[in-house]
Amino acid sequence: MISPIIFIILSIVIIIAAFLSLYFRDLLACVVSFSVLSLVLTVIYFHLDAPDVAIAEAGIGAALTTCIFVIAVKLTRRREE
Amino acid sequence: MIEHLPILAITVPLFAAFLLPIIEKAHFRARNAAALLAILSVNVMVVLLALRLSREGAPLVYVLGAQSPAQILPQGLDFPIRIMLKIDGFSIFMALTSAVVVLVSYVYSMKYVPEDPRKNYYTILLMLMLVGMLGLEFTNDLFNFFVFLEILSISSSALVSYSYNRKFSPYAGYKYMMISAVATSFLLIGIAFFYSQYGSFNIEYLHGVIRFTLLDKIALIFMVVPLAMKAGAIPMHMWVPDAYSEAPAPVTAALVSASQASLYGVFRLSFSLFGNPVSDVTLNYHTLGWIIIVLGVLSMFVGVTMALVQHDVKRLMAYHAISQTGYMLLGVGVGVVVYMDPGGAAYAAFGRDAMMGGIFHIMNHAFYKGLLFLTSGVMVLRFGTRDLNKMMGMAHRDTFTTLCFIAGALAISGVPPFNGFASKILIYESVYRFSPILAIIAMFVSVLTLASFLKVFYGAFLGPRNEDIIVIDEPLPATVTAAMGVFCFLVLAMGLFPGEVLKYLVEPAVAGLVPGR
Amino acid sequence: MRLISLLSVVFIAGFLLVAVMRLHPVGEPLGNRDVFRFRGDTVTDMRNVDTMDDYFLRNGQRETGSNNIVASVVFDYRGFDTLGEATVLFIVVCAISMLMSFLYNQNYVMEANFRGPDEFPRNVSRIISFGSFMLFPLIISFGIYLVLHGHISPGGGFQGGAVMASGTALLLISLLITRHVQRTKVIFSFFESLGLTVFISLGFAGITASFLYNFLANGSPLFLGRTIPFGPNPGFLNSAGILPLLSLAVGVEVFFGISIILIQLYHFTRYASRAGGGRDI
Amino acid sequence: MSNFFLYLTSILLIMAGLAAILYKRNLIKIVIALNILEAGVNLLFITLGYRPGGTAPIFTMAPELEGLSMVLPTPQALILTNIVIGFATTALMLTFAVLTHRHNDTMDIRNLRGVESND
Structure with missing residues (x-):
């Protein structure tokens, strides 16, 4: 039985990562905190007994979405005007 | 092969779209032929489906992945588990409109859009827009509705930003995609609430088992409001002028029927999912009807007043699209308000006519607005600019386009011989009996519409022949005139013989949408 | 406001x-x-089937022959959604190739003057280039494992394809694919259309019963149709009928599709570009 | 009531995403906000199908499967589709953002609101 404490901790980390990724002015920092959000989301999906979704979130959410965000930031401005 | 028609109508263009990148390597003419063949076959299949539906009467159901297409409930169970397509009068009505509009806009764009490496992707995305519309209109499964809505919005937002030398077309695509992504996410939240309550996604099953708890009402709001947003209704209409004016002309004609597909979603969800005259607990239709009416009247008014001040011909027509959506909402809203009155006297008197007028207006609007956008495409082609002040003397140059523009302008303002009049007169009559003020507002907006199109006619078509502002002077390619000719024929024919269209198309549509009355 | x-x-x-x-x-x-x-209730008693999910949990293994019930729901019971999903990815690949196509016509000069892939370019350290060169086969094989074992262990077409696509991203970051952009794009888009056509023709193959019908499941024992016992079992590669084939088709499509997206987005950084010519339409 | 805050997390993510979409001005940050909104919706859908004592819906060699109830498979199948749709939407909107920046050399929607119909 997974005690709910794990979910509480992971939820708090997710909320912090979400607000940080919207708060930073430097876009690369936003992208990094967004990939932290995806990573912790993968762990939560794993604990919610959803391995398929965890692999999909890790493969697509953390790896590829972060990659195209970094490419997009490289093509445009790094700091938010 | 006849009973597989529903799924073939969706998957044949999908199969052709997947093959186009390979066909394009052979020769671009082969690609044009293949795409035209696919879209033509879709039209033929949709007509066959309409004939089959009128012959059989009951809605056609097609179950995917089961032993036989008609096996709705697996053995010994009382709820469906697979994805189903359900085609009734209303879906066939919308599918005919979408198929004809996409066919005509593809024929128009064969020569209108210049031949370059991107034309292949343009063809693929236009066909996938058609697939999205048909899938949206045929499916009976909520999540499948979400997936096809996503297909429709992504392919249309990519087509909106097709011309890369205009400064704002990527930003218009960005705004349209943003609105669609937020709308579909909230639609998914509504679907999640339904799944948590009833464990199924099938619209027909949910219709039978729904109990209108508070959660269902909130799910209704989360599903109907985003769809109304995507249909271009008033609170979130900001994307409509940008998307319609930045897109190439044939894409805008297809975009008009794409917005109407999400309007179909609004009516389908609020009637087939929530309309439940059988159970005792019913949603209170009075408020829902009045909300739709208020949205409709606001859209009418704001659309036409903003259109009067525009000087870009495509933005002017885009604002008219918003105001015409207001007419459809007004018509159906009046029908909804009186739908649940005890005894049904009011509904029989004028509610049914209002509903028929509103739904008939969807098809009319798709045809004459498509015609107007195609003529605006020719005006932009001829003058190289969209600003009305810089256009002059088009009538000397190109009488066929002038005739098409006159037909479209008269149709949109509801002048008798054209199809706009047929549906607007239905709306005026029934709304007048419901409440005279609304009918007067509707007529006033029609007069304003005619005024703004007179301004366009005077600005661009009349005036002396002026050599230096004409960019392209040679006659139009055959396919462009053929496309506009088809729309002209449809607009005129449905205006002269509305009786048949009402009897064969609109009546089964209203019967399919609102059973029991 | x-x-x-x-x-x-x-x-x-x-x-x-x-x-x-x-x-x-x-x-x-x-x-x-x-x-x-x-x-x-519990998984094994057959009587009280209440919702769609209970039916999937109890009959999914027997009807589709796959141990991973989520894969059986994704590819068999709700296979039409997955076809729509593969179409969404195909649309985005076409859209990005359309929007980025000015990269390939001639009036755009290459911004960075880096040399071809023959020797590792100077601005990427040797560790990254050589490391990614070594890591790429491992990622691809792990991706193929995920795709092929979609119906036994967690995984499937989308996840395997995405993992393989992150392998391409690795190669792009270490600047190994640099010169033959146009040719790679043509080959990859061919394979992507091939994957999609295989997927939809498998759907058509079952058209005698109905679209996307799993005609190979529990049928022919020798080829992909092996029937598996209900409940815990070791899981066989050749069970689950057309599921592995669909998963393979989606895996191919996702890998080549996302690789095209990454290649084009990445090579946008290499090109200074002037606003294109062409007529306003 | 023990894991009710899973719902709370998903609502907070949805509201953070929606608020940032309406108030943020940078084009890329709005795309990040949209992804956060989608992540919230996915989390909400998965927690609908969670059974505390259950296992993943995969039949493996594990013998003690008799008494165990499995987590619901349908939400996972749908969220798989929604994650890939989210990635596809993000890729398209980032391409639009990059092209808008290339045309107008600004990433701030206030500067973009100015001239709409230009020739």
Whole structure:
């Protein structure tokens, strides 16, 4: 039985990562905190007994979405005007 | 092969779209032929489906992945588990409109859009827009509705930003995609609430088992409001002028029927999912009807007043699209308000006519607005600019386009011989009996519409022949005139013989949408 | 304008909170508290099948022959959604190739003057280039494992394809694919269309029963149709009928599709570009 | 009531995403906000199908499967589709953002609101 404490901790980390990724002015920092959000989301999906979704979130959410965000930031401005 | 028609109508263009990148390597003419063949076959299949539906009467159901297409409930169970397509009068009505509009806009764009490496992707995305519309209109499964809505919005937002030398077309695509992504996410939240309550996604099953708890009402709001947003209704209409004016002309004609597909979603969800005259607990239709009416009247008014001040011909027509959506909402809203009155006297008197007028207006609007956008495409082609002040003397140059523009302008303002009049007169009559003020507002907006199109006619078509502002002077390619000719024929024919269209198309549509009355 | 958007956000938040309070508590069976409740009981007793999910859990293994019930729902029971999903990815690949096609016509000069892939370019350290060169085969083989074992262990077409696509991203970052952009794009888009056509023709193959019907499951024992016992079993590669084939087709499509997206987005950085010519349409 | 805050997390994510979409001005930050909104919706859908004592819906060699109830498979199948749709939407909107920046050399929507119909 997974005690709910794990979910509480992971939820708090997710909320912090979400607000940080919207708060930073430097876009690369936003992208990094967004990939932290995806990573912790993968762990939560794993604990919610959803391995398929965890692999999909890790493969697509953390790896590829972060990659195209970094490419997009490289093509445009790094700091938010 | 006849009973597989529903799924073939969706998957044949999908199969052709997947093959186009390979066909394009052979020769671009082969690609044009293949795409035209696919879209033509879709039209033929949709007509066959309409004939089959009128012959059989009951809605056609097609179950995917089961032993036989008609096996709705697996053995010994009382709820469906697979994805189903359900085609009734209303879906066939919308599918005919979408198929004809996409066919005509593809024929128009064969020569209108210049031949370059991107034309292949343009063809693929236009066909996938058609697939999205048909899938949206045929499916009976909520999540499948979400997936096809996503297909429709992504392919249309990519087509909106097709011309890369205009400064704002990527930003218009960005705004349209943003609105669609937020709308579909909230639609998914509504679907999640339904799944948590009833464990199924099938619209027909949910219709039978729904109990209108508070959660269902909130799910209704989360599903109907985003769809109304995507249909271009008033609170979130900001994307409509940008998307319609930045897109190439044939894409805008297809975009008009794409917005109407999400309007179909609004009516389908609020009637087939929530309309439940059988159970005792019913949603209170009075408020829902009045909300739709208020949205409709606001859209009418704001659309036409903003259109009067525009000087870009495509933005002017885009604002008219918003105001015409207001007419459809007004018509159906009046029908909804009186739908649940005890005894049904009011509904029989004028509610049914209002509903028929509103739904008939969807098809009319798709045809004459498509015609107007195609003529605006020719005006932009001829003058190289969209600003009305810089256009002059088009009538000397190109009488066929002038005739098409006159037909479209008269149709949109509801002048008798054209199809706009047929549906607007239905709306005026029934709304007048419901409440005279609304009918007067509707007529006033029609007069304003005619005024703004007179301004366009005077600005661009009349005036002396002026050599230096004409960019392209040679006659139009055959396919462009053929496309506009088809729309002209449809607009005129449905205006002269509305009786048949009402009897064969609109009546089964209203019967399919609102059973029991 | 600010006030209206603030009001609408607060309004939506209120609706969400009220709705979630009425939702069934986390972990309880489906169904609304004050209306009725579905009993989701243990897996093996066959009697009380209440919702779609109970049916999938009890009959999914026998009907589709795959141990991973989620894969059987994704590819067999709700296979039409997955076809729509593969179309969404195909649309985005076509859209990005359309929007980025000015990269390939001649009036755009290459911005960075880096040399071809023959020797590792100077601005990437040797460790990254050589490391990614070594790592790429491992990622691809792990991706292929995920795709092929989709119906036995967690995984499937989308996840395997995405993992392989992150292998391409690795190669792009270490600047190994640099010169033959146009040719790679043509080959990859051919394979992507091939994957999609295989997927939809497998759907058509079952058209005698109905579209996307799993005609190979529990049928021909020698080729992909092996029937598996109900309940725990070691899981065989050749069970689950057309599921592995569909998963392979989606894996191919996702890998080549996302690789095209990455290659084009990445090579946008290499090109200075002037606004294109062409007529306003 | 123990894991009710899973619902709370998903609502907070949804509201954070929606608020940032309406108030943020940078084009890329709005795309990040949209992804956060989608992540919230996915989390909400998965927690609908969670059974505290259950296992993943995969039949493996594990013998003690008799008494165990499995987590619901349908939400996972749908969220798989929604994650890939989210990635596809993000890729398209980032391409639009990059092209808008290339045309107008600004990433701030206030500067973009100015001239709409230009020739």
